[in-house]
Amino acid sequence: MSFLIPAAYADAAAPAAAGPAGTGFEWVFLIGFLVIFYLMIWRPQAKRAKEHKNLLGNLQKGDEVVTSGGIAGKVTKVADDFVVVEVSDNVELKFQKAAIAATLPKGTLKAI
Numbered sequence: 001m002s003f004l005i006p007a008a009y010a011d012a013a014a015p016a017a018a019g020p021a022g023t024g025f026e027w028v029f030l031i032g033f034l035v036i037f038y039l040m041i042w043r044p045q046a047k048r049a050k051e052h053k054n055l056l057g058n059l060q061k062g063d064e065v066v067t068s069g070g071i072a073g074k075v076t077k078v079a080d081d082f083v084v085v086e087v088s089d090n091v092e093l094k095f096q097k098a099a100i101a102a103t104l105p106k107g108t109l110k111a112i
Contacts, residue, residue, distance in 0.1 A: 043066040056097045059083060067095055072109060 005015050059065070063075045065085060073085035076092060083100060 043072045048069050053101060056100060059097070059100065059103075064106065064109050065098045065100050066104060069099070072104065072112065074109060 004082060018062055035051075059078050061075055061078060064072070065075055066072045068087070071085070071087060071093070073087035073093070075083055076086045077084035081097055083095050084092050085095055
């Protein structure tokens with residue numbers, strides 16, 4: 001079957017390069033990717049998690065809060081894992097602390 005391949009093409013084929021010919025440039029791309037991943041994803045997420053943990057640790061009775069579901073109310077009781085929020089007169093709902101998304105400035109609920 002060698003008569004189908006001209007001798008000029010068969011001899012011109014260069015062997016594959018072996019060894020660390022371009023590994024330095026590949027490492028630069030890998031390190032650059034890791035730096036971008038850290039700066040754009042990991043660090044901001046860690047910062048938000050730290051702020052949310054501080055928010056939950058500083059919850060007190062009387063704080064006005066918004067849950068992750070969008071329910072706004074006033075904190076009436078704080079336990080270890082749960083918070084009781086008054087959303088209307090004589091209407092109290094119990095939420096997990098992690099469901100609290102943000103605190104509101106005092107008087108916000110009256111303005112709504």
